[in-house]
Amino acid sequence: MDHSHAPVLEALAAYHDSGQTPFTPPGHKQGRGADPRVRDTLGADVFRTDVLAISGLDDRASSGGVLARAQALMADAVGAEHTFFSTCGSSLSIKAAILSVAGPHEKLLVGRDVHKSVVSGLVLAGIRPIWIDPQWDTTHHLAHPPAAEAFAAAFAEHPDARGALVTSPTPYGTCADLTEIARVCHDHGRPVVVDEAWGAHLPFHPRLPTWAMDSGADLCVTSVHKMGSGLEQGSVFHLQGELIDPTVLKAREDLLGTTSPSVLVYAALDGWRRQMVEHGRALFDDALALAASVRSRLGAIDGLRVHGREDFCGPGRATDLDPLQVVVDVSALGTTGYRVTDWVRRHHQVNLHLTDHRRINAQLTHADDEDTAGRLLAAIEDVSAHAEDLRPAPAVEIPSPAALRLEQVMLPRDAHFGRAEQVPWREAAGRISAEMLTPYPPGIPAALPGERLDSEVLRYLRSGVAAGMVVPDAADPEVASVRVAVED
Numbered sequence: 001m002d003h004s005h006a007p008v009l010e011a012l013a014a015y016h017d018s019g020q021t022p023f024t025p026p027g028h029k030q031g032r033g034a035d036p037r038v039r040d041t042l043g044a045d046v047f048r049t050d051v052l053a054i055s056g057l058d059d060r061a062s063s064g065g066v067l068a069r070a071q072a073l074m075a076d077a078v079g080a081e082h083t084f085f086s087t088c089g090s091s092l093s094i095k096a097a098i099l100s101v102a103g104p105h106e107k108l109l110v111g112r113d114v115h116k117s118v119v120s121g122l123v124l125a126g127i128r129p130i131w132i133d134p135q136w137d138t139t140h141h142l143a144h145p146p147a148a149e150a151f152a153a154a155f156a157e158h159p160d161a162r163g164a165l166v167t168s169p170t171p172y173g174t175c176a177d178l179t180e181i182a183r184v185c186h187d188h189g190r191p192v193v194v195d196e197a198w199g200a201h202l203p204f205h206p207r208l209p210t211w212a213m214d215s216g217a218d219l220c221v222t223s224v225h226k227m228g229s230g231l232e233q234g235s236v237f238h239l240q241g242e243l244i245d246p247t248v249l250k251a252r253e254d255l256l257g258t259t260s261p262s263v264l265v266y267a268a269l270d271g272w273r274r275q276m277v278e279h280g281r282a283l284f285d286d287a288l289a290l291a292a293s294v295r296s297r298l299g300a301i302d303g304l305r306v307h308g309r310e311d312f313c314g315p316g317r318a319t320d321l322d323p324l325q326v327v328v329d330v331s332a333l334g335t336t337g338y339r340v341t342d343w344v345r346r347h348h349q350v351n352l353h354l355t356d357h358r359r360i361n362a363q364l365t366h367a368d369d370e371d372t373a374g375r376l377l378a379a380i381e382d383v384s385a386h387a388e389d390l391r392p393a394p395a396v397e398i399p400s401p402a403a404l405r406l407e408q409v410m411l412p413r414d415a416h417f418g419r420a421e422q423v424p425w426r427e428a429a430g431r432i433s434a435e436m437l438t439p440y441p442p443g444i445p446a447a448l449p450g451e452r453l454d455s456e457v458l459r460y461l462r463s464g465v466a467a468g469m470v471v472p473d474a475a476d477p478e479v480a481s482v483r484v485a486v487e488d
């Protein structure tokens, strides 16, 4: 296929050149109706480009096949059989993916280290999750993706499970043994869905971890806005094999998706594919070299431990690591990731991504260079020099892996929609959670609807919030009280 073309971008240019006059949404009509103050901040081009997808970018019957051609090019670029664009983030894509594998009361094997959007999918669909334990690293207090053997054991116990879902890479950059997990699933004639929200770049460089389709996955979901050049909410599904019907996937996406997709988001997805085909190799050569240099320079700073493959990969841990996720343990500075992240934003205008009780994470992409890396290094060096200002940090009470794994005693859907009450956190131990309690980022629920709460998890969340953890989805984000099911 001719990858020098970008059908969405070309159709946009043609739309403008042909002087179309819309009597359709969006009501701002290419910005003419937008408040000038909004236009000044967002830029006139945002409105100019924000055209209707159907009867705008393409005609009423989509006879130009604009979106279909852009999706086919994306599929060709990565070697998938089918690719679908979504403008509602992987939060929607992953729900559509789950719904195309399992339905109400059916079982799905799911790694417990999933993003909250997966849990929302389980709630909406009424699916019965069979949780697969991640591999706990008790030294570093971190969960790595579940092992293939754990999926095999779960299939042996639940041969009626409709398929499996695994997150890889995790937000920490750690990767599952997807090849082996796919083999286990296929041995049972079942599909594996990979939440590859953090892996949009993986297909485009051989020294990045192997991406889901090359590992044999049936369906994967990526957020092109996370590690690629997509606009926020730009997400893509890739599909291959016979185990998931593309028509079913499309229908399930249609259940959830918007009827007003953003052409801006489509255009950026289309442009990203062309950029990667033409320049991906070179851009990620540079990004990987920069990551290696940033890692070694950060590692030379007092009190920091930069996690590499030696900490995160190996038996009982992850299979691979995306080196662009620069995860740094700051606990030897006597403080928390929360404090470091807040301090560098306040004092250096440097924004870090994932942060937890002992780590920070600087996400590098193909957009970084010596200049941005220099700013990061200066900020972190300064943190090390000012460590005493960040002490003493309130301690977070980390539960043991056993205490962290709550028992699922009710379907997530039943607990979410059933009768519930708000009780003080000290009275919530032993009760069934009716809500998700999710430290964000990374967005992996510590407790979810239908799980029986224990005091260790509650103390973890309470002490976490006191230390700076954010739990935005809780009815009470302070977790001073918790929404629990009313049991008859």
Ligand SMILES: Cc1ncc(COP(=O)(O)O)c(C=O)c1O
Pocket (backbone or CB within 6 Å): 088, 089, 090, 091, 092, 094, 114, 115, 117, 167, 170, 171, 195, 197, 198, 223, 233, 235, 442, 443
């Ligand atoms: C593992 C994982 N899956 C899915 C999502 C949802 O992606 P999006 O933000 O594109 O909706 C996230 C977001 O952080 C994530 O970390």
